[in-house]
Amino acid sequence: FFSTVTLKSLGLHIQLGHDPGQCCRVPKPAHNNDFMVIDAHRIHEVGLDFCRCETAASHYKQLLHVCWFPATSTDPRTAATFSILKFFHLLSFESKVSMYEFYYMLPHITDNTGIQLIRVCSIYVQRSVLMLLSGSLLNIFKDGCYVA
16 A cells, blocks of 8 residues: 655755755754645655855745745745746636635645645745736746746
8 A cells, every 4th residue: 555755754855055965064954854845746845954154045045046935035944846836827827726726726736635734824825926926936937947
């Protein structure tokens, strides 16, 4: 039989602020070592470290560098990939899906049975989508993080 596992429980740990394969001398774990990433295929729980080196960018800039849109600009605990934001953007134009319907669809991406409780903050999803629709993210897409 199949059992549900998270990327974090499989040992995935992501280090931001450095090139792949490089270690950070001063890593800072995400709040309570608990970070959620909303992606087009599912909602992932991952282990995540921010870089605290002298030349390190702020946490939200480190997330934007890997094409993840943070929930907050200070001490983010959740991020959405640009691909899921683009998915909603296209879906809202083509099929007129509302933000409310999209928000309630998100947990079903990960577990359609409803057995597993999936934590997704509606305020965060609304804020991210509103920024996308207002054009704030379009400049980020143009800067090379999003490729059509």
